[in-house]
Amino acid sequence: MDLELRHLKTIRAIADAGSLTKAATALGLAQPALSTQLKRIERALGGELFERGRSGVRPTPLGEFVLARARIVLPAVTGLQEEAERFTRGWQDRRGFRLGGTHGPLLGGLVDRLAAAHPDQAVSTYTSWSEREIAAQVADARLDFALVGTCGASMPPENERLVWREVARDPVFVMLTTGHPLAGATEIDLADLAGEAWTDVPGDGCFGDCFTAACARAGFAPSSVYETDTASCVHLVQVGRAVGLCRATFPPTGGIVTRPLAGAPLYWRHLLGWHPETYAHDSAAEVLALARAVHAAAAARSESYSAWLALPGADVG
Structure with a gap:
């Protein structure tokens, strides 16, 4: 499986929520479906991203590494999309x-x-x-x-x-x-x-x-x-x-x-x-x-x- 932006968003949502149940609610998914998706992402990245416990989840060292990159990549992609839309509108206005x-x-x-x-x-x-x-x-x-x-x-x-x-x-x-x-x-x-x-x-x-x-x-x-x-x-x-x-x-x-x-x-x-x-x-x-x-x-x-x-x-x- 190739890593996609939606996978990074899922990882960030789990880390921000601190639990799979809360993250599933925020993402509009069933908790078992989110767990299955997380396992696929972990297999693609080569290791566990979160440690599971009674109080919730916390990032592993690999999880911290991926989260650090995700917090750079996701805002950059959002900014790129917004700038592209502004550019398109401006170009269309100039085009006449x-x-x-x-x-x-x-x-x-x-x-x-x-x-x-x-x-x-x-x-x-x-x-x-x-x-x-x-x-x-x-x-x-x-x-x-x-x-x-x-x-x-x-x-x-x-x-x-x-x-x-x-x-x-x-x-x-x-x-x-x-x-x-x-x-x-x-x-x-x-x-x-x-x-x-x-x-x-x-x-x-x-x-x-x-x-x-x-x-x-x-x-x-x-x-x-x-x-x-x-x-x-x-x-x-x-x-x-x-x-x-x-x-x-x-x-x-x-x-x-x-x-x-x-x-x-x-x-x-x-x-x-x-x-x-x-x-x-x-x-x-x-x-x-x-x-x-x-x-x-x-x-x-x-x-x-x-x-x-x-x-x-x-x-x-």
Whole structure:
């Protein structure tokens, strides 16, 4: 048997109590169980640690030697644990907020608000097109929060390991060049875009399948879909090469208008995720509130989204 800290604590408790019966009570053990444990410890150390008598127990020379070392080791270990906890708390405070997100305006807005609310803490970001990659990094404690999205009611990644809360849900809009024949419409039927090429940012969720299904319900199959980065999507729309799919909070951009699809056939849920057993859990309520405020501000800046919200029966999900 290897000697452990709990064995040293047992030896110290017996010496302090002066009897096995009192020590057993203090340790919450039955006296026979403590006697058996003491015999195992004595075998591991090579000799008796206490002399038993009618008046109780007293340490043998070997017992005095072990007790002297235990009275040094046990406080040192306790101090180490307390210092480690203080160090961890201080390091976490200095570390600040590590955010992971897919490309979009909400991540930048959240960084801005966190930096303003906590000017003494660092805010760092990691971006990826893959919601699964970001969620996995949060689950492995390499990131503190994930700000991602899912199509419709689909489950977010790492759902069993992370806590997910909805920031908001948006209808999916279309981006059109200002010269497009439908640019002035209040709403656009998806079927009216049957002859268009499309552009969208990539992802590893089900959005592509949901879009294809929505087109099928509208009576057509999209002729082509360009999956590329946001800047390239905007360019393809600006030059009239394609119409784009975007969240309703997409910020105004020169040469482009965004318009809702009639009946909101597609919608997007913005989600914030964190691990429930890391220190991020303590600040999750604040981060979620800030993310929701960022979304509300983005929605208010979009004239087309504000106009859609004012329509009778406007709703998603």
